[in-house]
Structures are given as C-alpha cells and as structure tokens.
Amino acid sequence: MEVGAYVPVALFLFAVIALVFAPLMTWVERKQSALMQDRIGANRADILGIKAIGLLHPIADAIKMITKEDTVPDGGDRLLHTLAPIIATVPAMISFAVIPYGGSYQAWGAEWDLVVADLDYGVLYIFAVASLATYGNVLAGWASNNNWGMLGGIRVAAQMISYEVAMGVSAVGVFMIFGTLRLTDMGFAQQETFRLLGFVEHLGWVGAGTWWVELIKIPMWGIFLQPLAFFLFLTALMAENKRAPFDIPEGESEIIAGYFIEYSGMKFGLFYMGEWVEVVVISGLMTAMFLGGWSIPYLPDDVLVEFLRHGVGLNMANVLAMIAHVATFFLKVIVLIWFQQLIRWSVPRFRYDQVMNLGWKILLPLSLANIVITGLGILIIGEIMN
Amino acid sequence: MTEQVIFYVSAFVALISAAGVVLNVRNTLYAALCLVITMLSLAVLFILLNAEFIGVLQVMVYAGAIVVLFLFVIMLLNIRGGDMGADRQPVLKVIGTLLIVGASVKLVPLLSESRRAWPEVGPEFGTVRAIGGTLYTDYLLAFEIAGVLLLAGIVGAVVMGKQRID
Numbered sequence: 029m030e031v032g033a034y035v036p037v038a039l040f041l042f043a044v045i046a047l048v049f050a051p052l053m054t055w056v057e058r059k060q061s062a063l064m065q066d067r068i069g070a071n072r073a074d075i076l077g078i079k080a081i082g083l084l085h086p087i088a089d090a091i092k093m094i095t096k097e098d099t100v101p102d103g104g105d106r107l108l109h110t111l112a113p114i115i116a117t118v119p120a121m122i123s124f125a126v127i128p129y130g131g132s133y134q135a136w137g138a139e140w141d142l143v144v145a146d147l148d149y150g151v152l153y154i155f156a157v158a159s160l161a162t163y164g165n166v167l168a169g170w171a172s173n174n175n176w177g178m179l180g181g182i183r184v185a186a187q188m189i190s191y192e193v194a195m196g197v198s199a200v201g202v203f204m205i206f207g208t209l210r211l212t213d214m215g216f217a218q219q220e221t222f223r224l225l226g227f228v229e230h231l232g233w234v235g236a237g238t239w240w241v242e243l244i245k246i247p248m249w250g251i252f253l254q255p256l257a258f259f260l261f262l263t264a265l266m267a268e269n270k271r272a273p274f275d276i277p278e279g280e281s282e283i284i285a286g287y288f289i290e291y292s293g294m295k296f297g298l299f300y301m302g303e304w305v306e307v308v309v310i311s312g313l314m315t316a317m318f319l320g321g322w323s324i325p326y327l328p329d330d331v332l333v334e335f336l337r338h339g340v341g342l343n344m345a346n347v348l349a350m351i352a353h354v355a356t357f358f359l360k361v362i363v364l365i366w367f368q369q370l371i372r373w374s375v376p377r378f379r380y381d382q383v384m385n386l387g388w389k390i391l392l393p394l395s396l397a398n399i400v401i402t403g404l405g406i407l408i409i410g411e412i413m414n
Numbered sequence: 415m416t417e418q419v420i421f422y423v424s425a426f427v428a429l430i431s432a433a434g435v436v437l438n439v440r441n442t443l444y445a446a447l448c449l450v451i452t453m454l455s456l457a458v459l460f461i462l463l464n465a466e467f468i469g470v471l472q473v474m475v476y477a478g479a480i481v482v483l484f485l486f487v488i489m490l491l492n493i494r495g496g497d498m499g500a501d502r503q504p505v506l507k508v509i510g511t512l513l514i515v516g517a518s519v520k521l522v523p524l525l526s527e528s529r530r531a532w533p534e535v536g537p538e539f540g541t542v543r544a545i546g547g548t549l550y551t552d553y554l555l556a557f558e559i560a561g562v563l564l565l566a567g568i569v570g571a572v573v574m575g576k577q578r579i580d
Contacts, residue, residue: 043531134511147466148467148541148542149466149467149541149542152467152470152471152474152542153470155474156470156471156473156474156477156478157473158478159474159477159478160473160478161478161480162479163447163450163482163485164483166482166486166489167447167485169489170443170485178489181489182486182489184491184558185482185485185486186486188482189479189482189483189486191503192478192479209542221565257564263439355481414419
C-alpha cells in the first residue's frame with residue numbers, strides 16, 4: 029500500500045478536524061451553555077457590522093491567544109513548559125487517522141478508501157496514542173513550579189490511569205462481537221441487519237419465512253448489540269477527556285486551574301484545543317464502533333449504489349454514495365458532540381473520591397461482567413444458529 | 415532503504431535515551447522521560463519487525479501507563495536526585511558492573527553471528543488474530559501462569575492498601 033497516496037486525504041482530514049471542528053467547538057460550547065442557562069452567549073465580535081450569530085468569536089479568540097504575552101514562571105522548567113502543550117495536543121490530532129469516515133468506493137478505475145490508516149489494531153492505536161497525551165498534562169503541572177499545578181498534574185495521572193483500565197476492558201465486548209479491532213471491518217459489519225425474533229425460526233418453533241419474524245429488523249450497530257458497553261465506554265472516554273463532570277484536574281474552585289495554571293497565550297489555547305479535538309475524536313470513535321460508522325440504517329452500500337446508478341451511471345453513483353456516507357458519518361459525530369456538551373453543562377463536577385469510585389468500583393466490574401455476558405451470548409447464539 | 419533509515423534513527427534514539435535514564439541522576443523526572451523515549455523507540459523497532467501488535471502494546475502499557483505511574487510517584491513524593499542513595503551503595507555498584515560484564519560476554523558472540531537473512535513471514539504475522547491464536551493454543555500454560563501472577567500482585571496490592579495506619 030502506497031503511503032504517499034494517503035497524504036492528501038490525511039491533510040484534508042486534519043483540516044476538517046483541527047481547523048474547522050475545534051474552533052467551531054468553542055462557539056458550540058458557548059452557545060449551547062448559553063442556551064441551557066437562558067443567556068444569549070457570544071454575539072459581540074463583528075467584522076464591518078456582520079456578527080454571524082457569534083461565529084466570528086473563534087477568530088477573535090485565536091487572534092487574542094496568539095498576540096498575548098507568553099510567560100514561563102520563575103523556577104519553572106522552560107523546556108518542559110513549552111513541550112507540554114504540544115505533547116497534550118498532538119496525540120488527539122493524530123488519533124483520528126484510524127477512524128474511517130466512509131467505506132470503499134470504485135470510481136473511474138480508482139479505489140477510494142476513506143480512512144487515513146487502515147490498521148489491523150485500529151482501536152488499540154487510539155488507546156496507545158491517547159495514553160501518551162497524559163504526559164503533556166502531567167508535565168505541564170510539574171514544569172510550572174506551582175503547587176496547584178503540581179496537584180493538578182498528579183490528579184491527571186491518577187485519573188488517566190484509572191479510566192484507561194475501564195476504557196480498554198469495556199471495549200472488549202465490541203471486539204468479541206465483531207471479531208476484529210480494525211475499525212473499517214467494524215464499519216462494514218455494522219451495515220448488516222439482523223432479525224430480532226430470528227431465534228424462534230432457528231429453534232424450529234415456526235417455519236422459515238414467517239412474516240412476523242421478518243418484520244422486526246435491527247441494524248447490527250454496536251449500540252444495539254452492546255448497549256451496556258456503549259455507556260461504559262462513553263463514560264470512560266469522557267473521563268479520559270477530563271472535561272466536566274470529570275474535570276477534577278482543573279477544579280477551579282479547589283486548585284484554581286490545576287495543571288495549566290501558569291499558562292498563557294497560545295500555549296494555554298493548545299490545552300483547550302487538545303480537549304476539543306479529543307471531543308471530536310471520541311465522537312468519531314463512538315460512531316465507528318457503536319453507531320454504524322458511515323452506514324445509513326437499512327440501506328447497505330451496494331443497494332444504495334444500485335439505486336443511484338440508474339440515473340447517473342456507476343461512477344457518479346459511487347461518488348454520490350460516498351458523499352452521502354461522509355455526510356451521515358459527520359451527522360452522527362455532530363449528534364454525539366451535542367450529547368457530550370449536554371452532559372458537560374448539565375452535571376456538576378464530581379468529587380475526587382467519587383471519580384475514583386466510579387472508575388474502579390462501578391465501571392470496571394460492569395465492564396468485566398459485560399465480557400462474561402457477551403461470551404455467554406455468543407456461545408448461546410452460536411448453538412441456536414446451528 | 416526507508417526502513418533502514420528508520421531503524422538506525424530509532425535504534426540510536428533508543429540507545430541515547432536509555433543512557434539518559436541511567437545518567438540523569440540529579441533529575442529523576444528527566445530519567446523517567448528518557449525511559450518513555452526508549453519505550454517509544456523500541457515500539458518503532460517492533461513495528462519494523464512486523465510485530466505491530468506488540469509495538470502498540472509497548473506504547474500503550476509501558477509508555478502510556480507504567481511510566482505515567484513512575485511520574486505519579488516521583489511527583490507525589492517529590493523525589494530529588496540522590497534521594498534513593500544509589501551512589502552510597504557500593505554493593506549495588508559491584509553487582510551492576512558484574513551484570514554488565516556478564517551480559518557483554520553473552521552479547522558479543524551473539525551480535526557477530528546474527529548477520530543471517532531474516533525469515534520470510536506471511537501477511538498474518540504479528541496481527542492480533544495470529545498472536546491471540548498462538549497465546550491461547552501453544553503458550554496457554556505460560557499465559558495462564560502470567561495471569562495468576564498478575565492476580566497475585568493485585569491481591570497483594572489490595573491487602574496492603576487495606577491496612578490501616580494507626
């Protein structure tokens with residue numbers, strides 16, 4: 029496989045994620061919180077009187093961040109103080125590489141796979157890269173030569189380690205169902221549908237093709253096959269993202285701002301940008317694993333292409349299908365982003381011990397139980413099918 | 415060609431940073447960070463050898479979790495260089511020197527004879543499926559024993575954590 033061919037795709041994706049989604053997130057965050065708190069929200073920035081419902085605020089914020097003075101505290105570690113925000117941001121950006129935002133399409137003799145890196149260990153790559161982001165936050169706390177920063181850094185380390193366990197274990201059920209760690213394979217598997225009542229036919233209670241057995245068909249999405257894992261995994265990912273209600277490393281009311289207390293200007297902005305890109309990555313990963321990826325429910329790829337080709341020919345049909353799928357994928361991502369924002373502005377911050385209890389005493393046992401139940405389920409269904 | 419360049423760069427970085435782990439006596443945190451860089455370079459070497467799954471686990475477990483715990487301890491206890499007293503223990507120095515000499519005696523002939531061609535491997539080699547299959551068939555006993563060992567470690571940690579300080 030030629031690496032060079034993917035560079036334009038990768039750049040396009042990076043542009044979408046980093047340059048469009050992350051700044052938009054600042055606007056979404058402010059507007060949605062304003063909506064939920066019965067305020068107006070960002071609406072002042074304007075260019076020649078055009079305000080565009082506050083959409084210019086991200087630009088104003090970026091200019092402000094870049095032109096601000098960049099300070100390093102006395103006695104702080106200058107090298108690590110500068111490196112830390114970069115280490116915290118880069119993993120979030122590169123982890124989107126394995127998330128497929130479309131299927132595989134043939135048009136004009138070329139095959140287009142809409143994923144930057146189709147890795148055999150796709151989900152693990154995200155886990156591995158995301159776990160490296162921890163260093164950015166921990167080192168930021170240490171390099172600031174500030175006790176609040178230090179406390180924040182220690183809290184980050186503790187929280188990340190705790191929830192990485194629950195995160196990994198809760199995803200195992202999905203790996204078992206789809207039999208793969210490759211996110212594109214999961215995407216293709218989730219195009220299928222299954223009959224909810226199919227077991228009565230396999231058990232021989234009714235004849236093949238009974239109408240009410242065929243009636244209820246459900247897409248093979250992760251959320252329907254692994255409903256418990258969906259909530260466990262989402263909770264663990266949100267804790268890894270360390271935004272409210274899991275923002276104990278920041279904890280303004282306890283440790284002022286935690287690990288980035290001594291940061292200003294764009295370095296400070298990078299921490300926020302990293303968090304927002306993480307929100308997008310979380311939504312993309314959840315979509316790929318649980319919400320069917322790019323698939324449109326009840327409409328498999330080949331049926332869609334077959335339907336479209338009558339008017340416009342096979343090549344254009346593939347391109348149209350590709351556009352429809354990418355739009356579907358990003359629609360699902362946007363819904364998940366909205367859902368995360370909803371939680372972020374609804375639930376107050378947990379106490380430190382509550383966060384630890386949730387991770388170790390609730391999420392981890394439930395995730396382990398989910399693995400056992402999934403194993404039993406696969407065994408029983410396998411018996412019935414034969 | 416590209417692979418060779420990547421190999422030499424990451425091997426060089428691995429050696430330098432491994433030396434950094436030992437030489438950063440004054441600054442324990444930098445030593446831990448050097449360890450992270452060593453782990454990451456080793457992961458690159460694993461991936462070059464088609465052992466991609468092992469390489470990713472190397473990043474996830476060692477670089478992403480274990481060294482984070484090291485950092486956690488270093489920051490929580492605020493360990494400075496020399497606190498561990500390693501430079502005041504001549505016994506450790508003697509044992510260390512002996513171990514290095516012993517390892518070199520074994521390593522030198524091994525390195526000089528290992529210039530043979532690499533075996534060809536199939537496309538399945540190093541995938542999650544292949545490694546899982548091997549672990550659960552050929553090496554099941556070793557795998558289970560490692561699991562029991564980890565369980566013992568967890569139980570030990572729980573027992574130590576439960577003891578009240580009066």
